[in-house]
Amino acid sequence: MRLRNVKGSRETIAANPYVIKDAEEKKGKWRELFDNDHPIHLEIGMGKGKFLMQLAQDNPDINYIGIEKYSSVLVRALEKREEYEGDNVYFLRMDAEDIPNIFAEEEIDQIYLNFSDPWPKDRHAKRRLTSKEFFERYNQILKKDGVVIFKTDNRDLFDFSLEQVPLAGWKLKNHTFDLHNSEYVEGNVMTEYETRFVNEGKPICRLVAYRETSE
Secondary structure, three states, X not given: OOOOOOOOXXXXXXXXXXXXXXXXXXXXXXXXXXXXXXXXXXXXXXXOOHHHHHHHHHOOOOEEEEEOOOHXXXXXXXXXXXXXXXXXXXXXXXXXXXXXXXOOOOOEEEEEEXXXXXXOOHHHHHHOOOOHHHHHHHHHHEEEEEEEEEEEOOHHHHHHHHHHHHHOOOEEEEEEOOHHHXXXXXXXXXXXXXXXXXXXXXXXXXXEEEOOOOO
């Protein structure tokens, strides 16, 4: 997808207090930023922020961090953030490959992946956010009882993801090829893309992945 450049987006992001600039220095100290011990949920590839901001508003006792690497997209999320009076959401402009450098072991309670870039060429498979390589990164930062929740309209990417979960040593808690006609739709918060796809009649795939923990 070709992204339209938004003039002044980098400057806006640099000046915004809700975008964390010294992220590596926060490693292991994110709860100090939020000034509480609430769970921290992470959305990787948050787009324009509709999903994350809705969660933050609905769940004031959960802290949220959104990662987006494109300035022209992140700046749209900041517009939504300015209208929100809560203090439980911050953003990072970065590449997801670097998350082990930003978060400490077991610092994140839950991870959301919504309509991620499918990287359709085989040589780019490792860049997909549901590749076994990325699941290893999640393993480094996610609490032992944490989960990864992934939604997509791309069936090829979803089939790939279903294969990657066991290859990464993870397990499927549940999955569906048609979220909005399944038992798992209750409580679902839609993204911008999801709203559009549902209106077009496209089925949404969803999986929840976890790791077995030894007592």
